[in-house]
Amino acid sequence: MPPFEKVEYKPIPVRELLLEMKNLSELMIDLAYSAALFNDRELAEAVLELERKIDNLAYLLDIMTMIAARDAEDAEALLGVTVVASAADKISDAAADIAAIVTQDIGVHPIVSDVFERLEKRLIKATVHKSSVIIGKLIGELDLAPRMGVDILAIFRDKDWIINPKENERILAGDVLIVRGAPEGLKEFKEICEARKAQLRD
Amino acid sequence: MSGNAEVDFEKIVAKFAELKDTSELMIDLAYSSLLLDNKELAEEVQRLEEHIDKLHTEFELLVLSSQFKKEEAKGFLGLIRLGVAAEKIADAAAQIAEVVLRGIKSHQVLKLAITEAEETIVYTQVAEDSMLVNKTLREARIPEKTGMWILAIKRGEKCIRPRPDIQIQAGDILIASGYAEGVEDLKRLASPKME
Numbered sequence: 001m002p003p004f005e006k007v008e009y010k011p012i013p014v015r016e017l018l019l020e021m022k023n024l025s026e027l028m029i030d031l032a033y034s035a036a037l038f039n040d041r042e043l044a045e046a047v048l049e050l051e052r053k054i055d056n057l058a059y060l061l062d063i064m065t066m067i068a069a070r071d072a073e074d075a076e077a078l079l080g081v082t083v084v085a086s087a088a089d090k091i092s093d094a095a096a097d098i099a100a101i102v103t104q105d106i107g108v109h110p111i112v113s114d115v116f117e118r119l120e121k122r123l124i125k126a127t128v129h130k131s132s133v134i135i136g137k138l139i140g141e142l143d144l145a146p147r148m149g150v151d152i153l154a155i156f157r158d159k160d161w162i163i164n165p166k167e168n169e170r171i172l173a174g175d176v177l178i179v180r181g182a183p184e185g186l187k188e189f190k191e192i193c194e195a196r197k198a199q200l201r202d
Numbered sequence: 203m204s205g206n207a208e209v210d211f212e213k214i215v216a217k218f219a220e221l222k223d224t225s226e227l228m229i230d231l232a233y234s235s236l237l238l239d240n241k242e243l244a245e246e247v248q249r250l251e252e253h254i255d256k257l258h259t260e261f262e263l264l265v266l267s268s269q270f271k272k273e274e275a276k277g278f279l280g281l282i283r284l285g286v287a288a289e290k291i292a293d294a295a296a297q298i299a300e301v302v303l304r305g306i307k308s309h310q311v312l313k314l315a316i317t318e319a320e321e322t323i324v325y326t327q328v329a330e331d332s333m334l335v336n337k338t339l340r341e342a343r344i345p346e347k348t349g350m351w352i353l354a355i356k357r358g359e360k361c362i363r364p365r366p367d368i369q370i371q372a373g374d375i376l377i378a379s380g381y382a383e384g385v386e387d388l389k390r391l392a393s394p395k396m397e
Contacts, residue, residue, distance in 0.1 A: 015315060018311060022233075036280070077306070081312055083301050095287070098283070106276050109274060112218075112284070118216070119219055143383070181345070181349070184346055
């Protein structure tokens with residue numbers, strides 16, 4: 001286990017800290033399940049790294065909320081914030097527990113893929129073929145969520161995971177994508193990635 | 203090994219799917235309850251928390267009593283650990299809902315964190331002549347059209363769980379989560395049809 005780092009105090013607004021904790025913790029659940037589902041060690045390690053990041057955010061958030069409280073009324077209002085932040089922290093811990101199943105070489109029985117077949121919201125892994133129409137496109141311009149109800153959670157490129165890629169990230173040939181969404185949209189998107197389908201519908 | 207193994211697997215899969223689905227729904231509902239300062243939603247989260255404890259035990263019993271082979275032990279341990287993680291996620295959701303049940307008024311910072319998050323939560327009322335009226339959720343295909351997922355439907359005082367065969371009625375308030383890009387599309391579906 002890596003040693004605890006000293007968290008350096010930075011005056012970041014509570015709102016930003018909480019927002020990031022909420023975003024990351026929820027993303028981590030899907031990434032952790034993806035790591036278990038596809039038995040992907042690198043992805044599992046990326047989840048563990050995010051967990052350490054959340055721990056640091058939680059630490060800073062505690063400091064910031066203490067500074068922000070001017071009186072008892074303030075403190076009570078802020079209590080809700082710290083309770084929610086600690087819940088987000090707990091969610092990220094749970095995600096890390098899932099990732100640890102992979103990094104500790106325990107693995108999950110293959111029937112877990114049947115579980116995902118049954119859920120409305122699914123996860124797939126797709127490799128971008130060199131003749132796919134999305135190559136060179138920015139994630140933002142693909143408009144995936146409104147177009148087919150899917151979104152890209154992570155990209156594996158140059159032996160590293162890019163977590164939660166931004167709108168201005170370009171898709172390259174050979175990228176491995178973790179995508180989440182409704183079954184129909186995922187099927188279509190996978191076909192597009194693998195160049196079995198050449199058109200993005202409107 | 204007997205032919206029962208497949209039946210066992212089927213039960214394990216179904217139970218875990220419910221466990222996972224419920225735990226994640228709880229997070230969304232818990233955040234919704236904060237955003238709307240709604241005790242009813244928060245209570246629903248607490249009810250689900252009790253339900254999930256029961257589910258979790260049933261799941262563990264199913265896994266442990268399935269006659270897996272020795273070489274499958276690790277994989278089954280992995281399954282058990284997944285169950286524990288889902289339960290932990292549900293606990294965290296219950297913790298969020300408690301803030302509402304305690305009557306602490308949601309701090310502005312909390313509401314902002316929920317609405318500005320990448321996965322946002324919105325609610326929208328279905329207009330009298332929206333194209334959604336009288337469609338079942340399955341027919342409405344909201345996730346495919348908008349990337350938004352319906353978490354709950356508020357009909358009058360009642361809060362309904364979004365089963366695929368539920369019919370949408372005018373006046374229903376749809377509570378949904380998803381990426382911010384889909385919000386406008388969802389609101390458009392719920393608003394009056396354009397001529």
